[in-house]
Each structure stands twice: as C-alpha cells, then as structure tokens.
Amino acid sequence: MDWTDRVLDLEVGPIAHGGHCVARFGDGHGRVVFVRHALPGERVRAVVTEDAGGAFCRADAIAVLRPAPTRVEAPCPWARAGGCGGCDLQHATPAAQRALKADVVREQLRRLAGIDREVEVEELPGGALGWRQRVRLAVDDEGRAGLRAHRSHEVLPIADCLLAPAGTLPPLLAHRFTPGSEVEVAVDADGVVHTDSDDTAGTAGRTVQRAAGREWMLSPGTFWQVHPALADTLATVVGKWADAPRGGTAWDLYGGVGLFAAVLAGQVGRDGVVTVVESSRRAVEDGRAALADLSQVDWRVGRVERVLSGLTGRPDVVVADPPRKGLGASLVDALCARAPERVVHVACDPAALARDVALFAERGYRLAELRAFDAFPMTHHMECVALLTRT
Known part of the structure; x- marks a missing residue:
C-alpha cells in the first residue's frame, strides 16, 4: 500500500502531538492520515506526502472545503503545503493555537499518565511574530x-x-x-x-542576555531561550515552586549557564549549596563567569546520568530541564532514591513530560502544579513546568 501523491477528501479530527491533525480515510475506522495545515472540524482536500505502507500516512491540506471558525490566512507564504517545516499553526488565530496546544498537553497527560487535568497554555508578551531571537x-x-x-x-x-x-x-x-x-x-x-x-x-x-536580575555574556552557540520573555518567566515559576530552604541543598540538572541556579542560590543563601550539572563545558564556563559572586554554586561538568551517582546527600529540591526526550526511568529512579521534597520539571515536549510524570507517580510523587507557556507561537511547540511533590 503506497498512497504517496494521492489526493484525499478528509473530515479532520482532533489535534495530535506534533503539529498535525488526525483524520481517517475509508469505511469504518479507516486508515489514519496525519494532516498538516488543517484544523479540527474542517473538511479538506489533502495530498499524501509520505506513506511507508503501515497503519498511517502523512498528508498536507491543499484545499479547505469547510473551514473552521478560527482559520485565518497564514501571514507567511511558506507556511503551506510543501513549504517550511518551522510553522505548523499559522493558519489559526493565536488564541486558537494556544487552545490546540492545551488540548495536546491534556491528552498526553490523560493517555500517558492517567491524569485528567484542565490545562491553559499562557500567552507570553510580544505577540505571535518577531519573537524568535x-x-x-x-x-x-x-x-x-x-x-x-x-x-x-x-x-x-x-x-x-x-x-x-x-x-x-x-x-x-x-x-x-x-x-x-x-x-x-x-x-x-x-x-x-x-x-x-x-x-x-x-x-x-x-551575546549579552539578561534574566532573573542578572546578566550573562554567552559564547557563540551557548544555549539561551529563543523567546525573549521565556527565561525570566521560567526563572520566576521555578523559583516560586522550588522554594529551597535557607541553608538547604538544591540540584540544578541540565543547568546550562545557571539561570535557575542564580534563583536557587538566592534562596539557600551563603550557607546552602546549589549543585549545577551540565554537559556543555562552554556553558559552564559562561555560567561560572556570570555567577562568580555566588560561592554557594558548585559546578559539575558532565552528563547528568554519570554525574548524579557521585553527588552526595539528600537535596531539598531538584530542578531538572532535560532535553526533549525527558528524564526517563533510570534518572527518575535515581532522583526518587534521594527523596527530595520537591522536583521542578521543565519540559519542551508534553509527551516526554507526561511519561516522566507517570514514572514519578509510580514512585510516590504527585503532580501538584502545572503551567504551560506559548513560547513558540505559530508552531506546535510549547514549554511546560511541572511541580512534583512527595506524598
């Protein structure tokens, strides 16, 4: 079975993780078609772009036969079938984009973690265009x-x-x-x-970047959030939920240049310790220079999976900002074995976050708080922050 280049008339179903909507073609349940540039409830004509012959294929909407009320004309001519891979949602109003992303987070939590929870994807300042720095x-x-x-x-x-x-x-x-x-x-x-x-x-x-009341001078290629409002937003939420005690111990895993470490250091004070684990030596060098006045920050260079076993003691709080794949079972096991009171999990992938939340739940941690931010308008991407507390 190879439907590549075949044109299909489709009734479009719900949004799915990845920026496409789910449709079915054929009698009964039909074959699954993942459609880009469509919106839930629409009827579209779509051309199949990829078909590996399995249970599903991929398609691009090339004509909208019955538009959704939230459909708008995409401002960029490349946001179309056969166009740029960056923007998935330019054809929806910004409010509708956030609602669709909330649907995705809600569905991933329900499906992967067994949690039914209302989700709001919050707008960041600056609008839907011109934000990508x-x-x-x-x-x-x-x-x-x-x-x-x-x-x-x-x-x-x-x-x-x-x-x-x-x-x-x-x-x-x-x-x-x-x-x-x-x-x-x-x-x-x-x-x-x-x-x-x-x-x-x-x-x-x-490059000079500022957040959490501090300034960083970053080497070329060193990571910093692409949305100008996101670093400060995340620092505020992480600081509120971490609430590290005076004189306490905090771990900042995948800590980058120390954005969260700067906030945690202010909470634990000079008598506390904030341990930053980061694999990029260049990021650590930039972070050390920026936080040189904070003697309570202890920097460790290396992969979290390797460094974690060498850390001693029990942290009061752990902040983790892992790559897109999330923490995974072995790291969640290692963290829960140290029994921190709180884990603040920053995630750019809602499916990975939901999988991690499920793993923490199996080990006695509940999802206490969740916020999501539209840090990547016009795309299917977002940023989430979860607070997990020991039960």
Whole structure:
C-alpha cells in the first residue's frame, strides 16, 4: 500500500502531538492520515506526502472545503503545503493555537499518565511574530541560506522569516556562505545581531542576555531561550515552586549557564549549596563567569546520568530541564532514591513530560502544579513546568 501523491477528501479530527491533525480515510475506522495545515472540524482536500505502507500516512491540506471558525490566512507564504517545516499553526488565530496546544498537553497527560487535568497554555508578551531571537539557517549547494522544508533536507530560498525580529534576516540572506554549512543568527538583549557560521569561525562575538536580575555574556552557540520573555518567566515559576530552604541543598540538572541556579542560590543563601550539572563545558564556563559572586554554586561538568551517582546527600529540591526526550526511568529512579521534597520539571515536549510524570507517580510523587507557556507561537511547540511533590 503506497498512497504517496494521492489526493484525499478528509473530515479532520482532533489535534495530535506534533503539529498535525488526525483524520481517517475509508469505511469504518479507516486508515489514519496525519494532516498538516488543517484544523479540527474542517473538511479538506489533502495530498499524501509520505506513506511507508503501515497503519498511517502523512498528508498536507491543499484545499479547505469547510473551514473552521478560527482559520485565518497564514501571514507567511511558506507556511503551506510543501513549504517550511518551522510553522505548523499559522493558519489559526493565536488564541486558537494556544487552545490546540492545551488540548495536546491534556491528552498526553490523560493517555500517558492517567491524569485528567484542565490545562491553559499562557500567552507570553510580544505577540505571535518577531519573537524568535535565535534562528538556525541551512545553506544550499549554491551557498544560499534558508530554512528547511518540512521533514526534508531541501533548503527553501526564503526572503525573510516573520518569526525573527523585523529586519534581522534579509541582510544575511543576501550573502553567500559555505555550501552545506549552517548559520546561527542570534539577537541579544541589546538588539545586537550576531552571526556564527563556518565563514565567521573564531570571530563571532559574545551575546549579552539578561534574566532573573542578572546578566550573562554567552559564547557563540551557548544555549539561551529563543523567546525573549521565556527565561525570566521560567526563572520566576521555578523559583516560586522550588522554594529551597535557607541553608538547604538544591540540584540544578541540565543547568546550562545557571539561570535557575542564580534563583536557587538566592534562596539557600551563603550557607546552602546549589549543585549545577551540565554537559556543555562552554556553558559552564559562561555560567561560572556570570555567577562568580555566588560561592554557594558548585559546578559539575558532565552528563547528568554519570554525574548524579557521585553527588552526595539528600537535596531539598531538584530542578531538572532535560532535553526533549525527558528524564526517563533510570534518572527518575535515581532522583526518587534521594527523596527530595520537591522536583521542578521543565519540559519542551508534553509527551516526554507526561511519561516522566507517570514514572514519578509510580514512585510516590504527585503532580501538584502545572503551567504551560506559548513560547513558540505559530508552531506546535510549547514549554511546560511541572511541580512534583512527595506524598
């Protein structure tokens, strides 16, 4: 069975994790079709873009036969069938995008953790366009920078990206770069545009970023949140829920440059200890420089899985901001064995978060609080923060 390039008329069902909606084609239950650029309740005509011959295939909506009330015209011409892989939801109002993302979080918690919970995805300041302060561009065989097509290595010759601050990308897109390379563009807290590529190796300057009342000078390529309001937002929520005691012990796992460590250090004071575990040596060097005045911060360079076994004592609170795959069973086991009173889990993938919440529940921790933020408008991505407390 291979339906590639076949055109289907579909009644579109609910949003699914990953930016597409679920439809079925055929009698009875039919075959599952994951449709991009559609909205729940719509009737669309879609072309099948991928079909491995299994229980499902992938398609792009190419015509809307019955639009949803929340459908709008996408502001970017590349947010369409066969277009850029970055934006999944430009065809919905910003409020509708947040509602769809809330549906995804709610469904992942129900399906993977057995938790029925109302979820709100909160809007961040700044609007739905012009927020992305870091963009990674791909370079084609002719040296032109652009963005990749959805699930493809093809580089699209864009003139601009509306998610980036206005005026940031057009001057760079006029340049030629090393074919096959990548270009990272970052706008810092002072509005200065920094470019890091094979052609600027060793010459890209440090970027200045500010959050939680402090300032960081970051080396090229060091991670910082792409939405300008997210770092401060996360620092505030993490600080409130961590509530580390004076003189206590806090662990900041996958701690990066120490955004959360700065907040935790203020809570434990000079007599407490905040241990940061981070695998990127460059991030740790930048973090040490930024938090040089906080002697209670102890930096450990290495993978969390390896460093954790060498940490002694019982932490009062653990803050974890793992990669997209989440913590997983072995790390959850290791953390619960130390019996912290609270775990603050920061997650960019709602499915991974739900799986981790289920693992913590099996080990005696309940989901006490949850907040979700629309940190990536126009896309299916979001950022969640969960508080898990020992029962």
